[in-house]
Amino acid sequence: MAAVTAEGPRGGRLVLSATSLIGPATVVVALGVIGPLLILFRYSLNDFDPRMLMIDALTPKNYIEFFTDPYFLAVFFVTVRVALMTTVICLILGFPLAYVLARTQTRFKNLLLIAVVVPLFVGNAVRAAGWMTLFGSRGFLSMTLMDLGITTEPTEIMFTETAVIIGIIAVNLPYMVLTLQSVLEGINRNLEEAAFSLGAAPLTMVRRVLWPMALPGIAAGGILTFILAMNAYATPVLLGGPEFRMMAPVIYSQFQLNNWPSAAAVAFVLMGTTLLLTIAASVATRQRFRD
Amino acid sequence: MARLELDRLSKRYGDFHAARDVSLDVAEGEFLVLLGPSGCGKTTTLRMIAGFVEPTAGTVKIGGRDVTTLPPWKRNTGLVFQNYALFPHLTVGQNVAFGLEMRKVAKAEADAKVLDALKLVQLDHLIDRLPRQLSGGQQQRVALARALAFRPDVLLLDEPLSNLDAKLRHDVRVEIRSLQQRLGITTVMVTHDQEEALTMADRLVVMRDGAVRQIGSQKDLYERPADHFVADFVGRSSFLSGTMAGDAEMKTAGGLTVRCAKSLSGPAVMALRPERVYVGREPISGQDNTFPGEVEFVSYLGSLIDIHVRLSPQDRVIAQVPNHDSAALPAVGDTVHVGWAATPAVFPADSDMRA
Ligand SMILES: Nc1ncnc2c1ncn2[C@@H]1O[C@H](COP(=O)(O)OP(=O)(O)OP(=O)(O)O)[C@@H](O)[C@H]1O
Ligand SMILES: [Mg+2]
Numbered sequence: 001m002a003a004v005t006a007e008g009p010r011g012g013r014l015v016l017s018a019t020s021l022i023g024p025a026t027v028v029v030a031l032g033v034i035g036p037l038l039i040l041f042r043y044s045l046n047d048f049d050p051r052m053l054m055i056d057a058l059t060p061k062n063y064i065e066f067f068t069d070p071y072f073l074a075v076f077f078v079t080v081r082v083a084l085m086t087t088v089i090c091l092i093l094g095f096p097l098a099y100v101l102a103r104t105q106t107r108f109k110n111l112l113l114i115a116v117v118v119p120l121f122v123g124n125a126v127r128a129a130g131w132m133t134l135f136g137s138r139g140f141l142s143m144t145l146m147d148l149g150i151t152t153e154p155t156e157i158m159f160t161e162t163a164v165i166i167g168i169i170a171v172n173l174p175y176m177v178l179t180l181q182s183v184l185e186g187i188n189r190n191l192e193e194a195a196f197s198l199g200a201a202p203l204t205m206v207r208r209v210l211w212p213m214a215l216p217g218i219a220a221g222g223i224l225t226f227i228l229a230m231n232a233y234a235t236p237v238l239l240g241g242p243e244f245r246m247m248a249p250v251i252y253s254q255f256q257l258n259n260w261p262s263a264a265a266v267a268f269v270l271m272g273t274t275l276l277l278t279i280a281a282s283v284a285t286r287q288r289f290r291d
Numbered sequence: 292m293a294r295l296e297l298d299r300l301s302k303r304y305g306d307f308h309a310a311r312d313v314s315l316d317v318a319e320g321e322f323l324v325l326l327g328p329s330g331c332g333k334t335t336t337l338r339m340i341a342g343f344v345e346p347t348a349g350t351v352k353i354g355g356r357d358v359t360t361l362p363p364w365k366r367n368t369g370l371v372f373q374n375y376a377l378f379p380h381l382t383v384g385q386n387v388a389f390g391l392e393m394r395k396v397a398k399a400e401a402d403a404k405v406l407d408a409l410k411l412v413q414l415d416h417l418i419d420r421l422p423r424q425l426s427g428g429q430q431q432r433v434a435l436a437r438a439l440a441f442r443p444d445v446l447l448l449d450e451p452l453s454n455l456d457a458k459l460r461h462d463v464r465v466e467i468r469s470l471q472q473r474l475g476i477t478t479v480m481v482t483h484d485q486e487e488a489l490t491m492a493d494r495l496v497v498m499r500d501g502a503v504r505q506i507g508s509q510k511d512l513y514e515r516p517a518d519h520f521v522a523d524f525v526g527r528s529s530f531l532s533g534t535m536a537g538d539a540e541m542k543t544a545g546g547l548t549v550r551c552a553k554s555l556s557g558p559a560v561m562a563l564r565p566e567r568v569y570v571g572r573e574p575i576s577g578q579d580n581t582f583p584g585e586v587e588f589v590s591y592l593g594s595l596i597d598i599h600v601r602l603s604p605q606d607r608v609i610a611q612v613p614n615h616d617s618a619a620l621p622a623v624g625d626t627v628h629v630g631w632a633a634t635p636a637v638f639p640a641d642s643d644m645r646a
Contacts, residue, residue, distance in 0.1 A: 189377035195342055196363040196369035198437070199393030208389075211378050279405075 034175040044264035054260050062265035070249075072266070079247040080160065082236075083229035086168045090176040090220065090225045093169070098180035103189070116174050128167055128238035135163050135239065159241030172225040179224060183217025184210065219285035223278050232276045235278070289290065292320050293354030293444040295340065300349035301501075302335050308501045312349070315447075315496060315506070322468065322476040324488040325603050327498035328524070333481040337447050337497070340479065349496025364393070369438030373450045375430045377422035383409070383433050384418040394612045408440035411432075411470055421611040428459045435467065439474065446471065448480040452487060452582050460504035460632035464491060470552040486523065488533055513564075522562035529568075529609040531561045532546050532640060541637060545603025550579045554635040565611035568631045570598055570621065582610075596620060600629050 047057035057247060065071045101112055119127070134140045137154040145151040157163045195205040211218070236246040247270045254263035295317040310332040317323045327335040338344040340351055342363035350359045360367050369390075377386050387408050387642045391401040409415040412432035422430055431451065438446060450465070452460045467559040468491045469642035470571045471478050488495055489509050497504045497512065497520075505517035533543035542548055551561060555622050566631070575581040582602045590597035591614075599620060610629055611619075621627050 144592065186615035188374070188376065190372050190374060191378060193363070193387070194370065194372065194376040194378070195339075195435075196343075197366075197368060199364050199367070199441070200389075201362075201364050209378060213378075229622055 001102075004206065008235045009254045038272060040267060044268050046261040048259050048261045053258050055118075062261050063269070065237050065262070066265055066269055071245075075175060075247055075250050076269070076273075077269075078161070078245065079230060080167065080277075082165055082232075082246060083226050086229045087226045088167055089165070089169055090172050091222060094173055094176035094180055094221065097217075098184055101144065101177065101181045102184035102187075116177050119170065120174050125232040125238065131163065131167050131209050131239055132158060132172070135166075142234075153291055159244065160238065161240070161244065163239040164236050164246070164259035167239045168229050168232050171232070171235060172228050176221045176225050180214065180217055183214045184218075185274045187213050215285050219282055224279055227278065227283070228273055230270060263273050293477055293555070295354075295479065296350075296352040296447050297353070298350045299337075299338070299341055299500075300336065300351065301347050302332075302339060302344055304563035305349045310339065310346075313501075313503055314349075315503070317479060319477055319479055320472075322471055322478045322480070322491060322493045322620060324492035324495045325479065325481045325498060326485065326488040327483065327504075329483060331498040332501040333483075335501075336448055337479060337481050339447055340445065341368050341370050341447055347448045353385030355469075356545060357610075367441075367444045367448045369441070371431075371434050371438050371446070371448045371451045371452055374429075375422075375434040375454075376431055377430055377437070379422050381421075382418065382424045383414065383420050383422070383425070387420065387437045387440045389437065390443075394441055396441075404440055407560075408436040411439065412436045412466070418603070428455055428463060431455060431463060431637045432466070439470070439476070442474075442476075444477065446476050446478040448478065450482055451480065453484070460487070465592070467491070470515040495525075497523075497524060509556050516562065516636055516638075519560050519562070519638045522636055522638070527563065527609075528562040528564055529607065531563070531606055531608070533559060533561075535559050535637075539633065543606045544607035547582060547602060549608055551637045553637045553640060555637060560638050560640050561610055561634065562635065562636040562638070563631055565597060565609045567634070568608055568629055569634060570600065570612055570623075571628050571630070574628045576631035579633040581627050581628055581630035583626060584625050585628055586621045589620065598627075598629060602629070 024189075043054065044062055045058050045060070047055040047061065049055055064194075066076070097116070101109065101116065106110060115160055132139070136142065136160040137156045137158065139158065141157060142151075142155040145155055146153075189208055191213070192205055195209045196202075200208060231248050232246060233248040233252070236244060237249050240246070247266060249264050251266045251270070254260075254266060295315070297315040299311060300313045309457055312337050313332070315323065323461055325336060327333055335344055337344060342358070342361060342365075346359065352358065353366065353368070359419055361396065361443055369591060377383075378389070381389070384405055385479050388401055391404055393534045396404065399437075404417055406418070408638070409418055412435055414429060414436065417425065417429065417433075422433065425433065432453070435451070448467070452463055455463060457588075464487060468578055479492065480488075492509070495512055496506050499520055505512060505521045508516075512521060512525045517523060519530075522528050523527060531541070531543050533541045533547075533602060535557060536542040536548065539551050539554050540548055541551055541559055541561060549561060562600060569575050569578060574583075584600040585605065586598060586604040587601045588597075588599035590599070594614055596612050596614050601607045608631075
């Protein structure tokens with residue numbers, strides 16, 4: 001920030017040093033991300049024949065196919081739905097947790113923080129394997145429900161959308177909590193007390209003070225978890241089973257069929273949708289914050 | 292606008308008493324100031340009134356109603372914070388309207404009240420600004436308007452002026468006081484600025500280590516301090532320590548026999564206000580006490596001069612004299628006479644106070 005906004009005689013030097021600071025990162029991004037993306041985008045416009053594989057062309061065929069084929073459309077809607085639901089649930093679960101974390105001042109704070117962060121040390125695949133033992137029809141959850149007499153039949157959560165949603169929430173919740181926590185921590189406690197003394201009960205205080213003030217952070221956390229959910233791979237594959245399809249695994253299965261043009265098109269639809277919804281979310285929250 | 296009663300209000304953190312047996316009776320429309328050194332429990336007491344700190348014992352009554360167990364949002368107190376605590380995402384008008392909105396006041400009526408409150412602090416022209424577009428003094432006045440707009444039963448101010456510069460502090464001080472009087476609103480203010488306390492309060496409460504040491508008017512505290520601490524904390528005093536020797540007489544550490552207007556026994560401390568100590572070239576006639584001494588230090592304050600006179604190796608008094616004729620002032624090393632009337636400001640020696 002300082003380097004960009006600084007003015008006066010030293011301004012030129014600062015801009016120069018800023019360039020040298022972000023330069024290397026820019027090169028890495030350009031070579032490592034933009035390059036492959038351009039190639040992939042070019043592929044997505046190619047034609048495909050199961051025997052001859054990729055054929056040079058300039059056709060929107062793959063995109064049209066995606067938005068007309070019921071299989072792809074179903075994948076698309078399931079992905080967006082799962083991503084939206086997990087994001088909303090992460091927000092609902094994450095906000096109170098983040099609030100407690102932000103306001104705890106005792107030595108328990110570090111313990112709580114560690115408890116939130118530790119799940120991030122476990123890879124998605126390992127975690128999903130853990131969930132599998134919990135969700136299966138002979139898994140812990142099902143057995144417990146039957147033992148308690150709440151259900152009589154084995155409950156099959158494994159290989160359902162519910163399992164995937166729970167799994168993705170478990171992965172994404174720490175990101176949401178950490179983002180919200182840092183924003184809430186920046187809100188002076190006196191503001192809450194001011195609201196209370198003016199007659200606001202706790203929920204009203206949250207709605208009128210914390211929520212609007214934390215909105216930029218809520219947007220950031222929401223966007224982050226939304227992007228993660230849209231692009232989830234291991235969790236839908238392991239917990240959703242063979243019948244359940246989200247976009248990231250579908251891209252991979254198209255690659256496996258050697259259908260690079262289709263895979264590339266799906267990848268770009270995924271990216272485009274994510275980008276579009278993300279921009280929509282930040283525009284919406286920015287306007288809300290202004291009025 | 293209501294009477295505020297605290298009855299033996301206490302707050303303990305573990306073994307530590309942040310406030311102990313604080314009893315206050317603030318009349319309707321009275322301006323009470325809590326005064327005391329840092330950490331003496333002023334904020335704790337104020338926050339117990341507002342409902343942010345749960346007392347360990349005792350009760351808080353507002354307008355005769357026991358509110359001890361009520362949460363802050365049900366107490367109808369207006370609170371002004373040291374850092375103003377304006378909502379940064381709301382305009383000045385929306386900030387001031389907040390309390391009215393919480394009380395479900397109809398829009399038109401609320402708008403009128405917001406404007407009224409902002410007019411009181413002369414900031415109605417800034418109604419659409421955001422807090423960050425205001426100066427510190429303006430923010431302070433918006434905070435005041437916000438706390439007053441919904442006509443709280445009690446107005447609570449925690450060092451409201453300490454973030455303002457000296458000039459502004461004087462102005463806002465007068466403004467708050469006249470506003471408070473005009474609205475007749477029961478007010479408790481916390482400060483550790485003595486001058487602020489003396490100029491604003493109807494009555495003052497001097498606290499130390501969580502306990503109330505004295506409650507009274509400016510004159511009460513100055514003329515009749517209850518103990519060594521109050522005599523030292525409010526105004527300026529020089530102290531003579533010694534032992535009571537018979538009726539209304541104290542033998543100082545340096546062996547002087549000083550007459551006073553109070554009977555005690557045992558170790559004692561006498562407080563002398565510098566402007567009540569007279570200095571002359573001859574023994575001072577018409578005073579109960581007069582002693583010769585040597586001028587040790589002269590401090591030139593402009594219109595007033597402080598003269599520190601040593602009466603014995605252990606006893607020293609400070610006299611404050613008007614600067615009528617600087618040529619006639621004694622110089623360091625001169626032998627002079629000091630005298631003063633027998634004073635009731637004699638206290639049992641306080642083990643945790645230095646004489
Ligand atoms: N939550 C707490 N836990 C433990 N001790 C506390 C707590 N809050 C306050 N105290 C202690 O209680 C004492 C009184 O605090 P308080 O804030 O009331 O002082 P104060 O008179 O307002 O001082 P200042 O003029 O510095 O603001 C202090 O010694 C403080 O350390
Ligand atoms: Mg304080």
